[in-house]
Amino acid sequence: MTRLAEILSQGDEIVTGAVVDTNAAWLARLLEEAGLRVRRHMAVGDDPEAIAAALRGASERAGHVVCTGGLGPTDDDHTALGVSLAFDLPLEERAEALQQVEARYAAFGRALDPSGRRQARLPRGAVLLENRFGTAPGFRLDRSGCTLWFLPGVPREMEGMAREHLEPALVSLGLVRDRIHVVRCVGIGESLVQERLRDLALPPGIRIGWRAMIPEVQVRLRGRPEVPPEVLSAVVDRVTLALGDHVFGVDSGPLEEVIGLRLRDLGQTVATAESCTAGRLAAALTRVPGASAWFLEGAVVYANAAKARSCGVDLEVLAAHGAVSEPVARAMAEGIRARAGSTWGLSTTGIAGPTGGTPEKPVGTVYIAVAGPSGTTQRRLRLTGAREPIMDRTVGAVLDLLRGVLG
């Protein structure tokens, strides 16, 4: 069977741009890392004929087709019908599928209604794929020369089912996989990363890709099977060297996880005092399972009274320098550290916008600080962009500042 693969995303919300299709990229990485070659992504709307046409085309070009979306209970879920039209297969209610759907509804304390029941109708010959993450079962269809997978559109359900059903099947193909290394950096923009790597001469069979995910930039290096591992490793080393201190991990988890593991190993703890990030810093740290072992508490101190009460910031300091200032950032970090009795205290105070800027302190002016056993470190940030990106970049900057002092 050919190594070529295609991905089909289905739903009006995707073709009309109401939502960004993140499933296609997630699946493409899974397929490529299994040794397949993804040649095309397609997205079509809630139109059985369009789905059928896309499926026919993909199944003629590729040996592996993964389709997401349109399996749900609502009237605009048309994927099964599209498959039926594409390959002339009648839709049949499956007893096993019906049992699974009923069980899911029961788990949610609901009786199975007619619309929910539609989810148990599969094209004849399709192999049922249990969905333990939602109500809509998926299915697999084996055509001559092409295997088609049908998964839900909700990313969490799609990813869970892909891990349970698709990935093992891909592994069983026994294809030689590309080797992939990911150099993860923070505190540097995508264009500057590219500029620093502009003169990087890549040996044949090695490809480089960039991925900016605020506040992080990932450099992905991918070596074809014929490339010796040490050759790929040498390129990884050169990239890491070129990006210097900005690199927080190679093939590692996200920044908060790297920091969390370090704190756990050191037996140290952290507490946060947030003004402009308003909980996003605590939320980022607690994304790491087991964070309760090293994250003690956080204070979201919007009002000045709260800054004084929760972080012991002197009201005279607030009056003299303003809430968005270096002394207040320092006082917040030191105050929450003393209050929580943590090893480290982190703080953010700034103007995320869209309003609140002044000539001296325009929108994007942010002060961050890290208080620790041997004193307090702070930074002034001058950020641009909308409210949310400014908040997200601030979280990245203070995590990066902690990473630096943790060493």
Add this chain to the structure above:
Amino acid sequence: MTRLAEILSQGDEIVTGAVVDTNAAWLARLLEEAGLRVRRHMAVGDDPEAIAAALRGASERAGHVVCTGGLGPTDDDHTALGVSLAFDLPLEERAEALQQVEARYAAFGRALDPSGRRQARLPRGAVLLENRFGTAPGFRLDRSGCTLWFLPGVPREMEGMAREHLEPALVSLGLVRDRIHVVRCVGIGESLVQERLRDLALPPGIRIGWRAMIPEVQVRLRGRPEVPPEVLSAVVDRVTLALGDHVFGVDSGPLEEVIGLRLRDLGQTVATAESCTAGRLAAALTRVPGASAWFLEGAVVYANAAKARSCGVDLEVLAAHGAVSEPVARAMAEGIRARAGSTWGLSTTGIAGPTGGTPEKPVGTVYIAVAGPSGTTQRRLRLTGAREPIMDRTVGAVLDLLRGVLG
């Protein structure tokens, strides 16, 4: 010329999943809002033949095709060549394009090298589109019955050029746009929404769509231009009636914005005490610009000591009932309200997982509470799924609880 449109994204980084294609959704919204009907998105790699095949297919199906990516200076930028192959048009260096590229390089303090010079080569007959946001010019190609636009893949450059060149051309088409109304609900599942609207008889020209975005479900009603506004409005009213209290807005902002505006109008304030959501509740409320007018402070109280210190939760209550309990949820909400001097106090405490569950209190057991002038209301939630979705659903549930008591 047909109103059908297609979008083609080009680049190995997209088909291999190294980057998520956000351009397609951005362009789809631009095209749909101009009255076009986007029928298909495609993405292909850095392969001139694949680009050519995709362009031929799209130009046969649609009257408007927008292509992004592959215009740059590097060896894997093949869009112009793909166009040449697709429509049998020789590539020619354009003096005007060359001047623009040279000027951009000069602005970056770089001399124009041969690879940079490739960007000045356009298919014969193409209309040059200046790129003031980067080095690679774009171009437009008018075929019989189809206009094709070629824009850079870097989102900032693509968006800038689309605003300057594509959007005015779309406006000049003078297409009548669909009317769209969005009924936004919370506290009800997608399939239950569908069931409640089962007997809704839609007049011709009106389409209904569902979109689940934890913790919200949106019902989108889209009326073709020929549908009288009052007919569409009548359908919106029937949908709103059928969904009752679950509807928090029609064509409104998200739940936190609706709550924020209500608090502002009432001159009331809120404070939050979070355990299992760990800052996500404060982060959601502060997504609303101007939140500082009604959001006073938040406490992220992971450790029991923090629950006692920051929310005045009695340590004996914690010992007697456990941190994940109704009395602790109530005490947290009442404690943060008293502490902050806010009108309302919100709290969350639960087990988000993946670990920490017990037979009596499995992962997904969450207590939420809202303390206010006339007492405290609380709920027990039994949620399923992964750590992050449990946290997100909890945020939605406590915001919905506040919406209820606000009336």
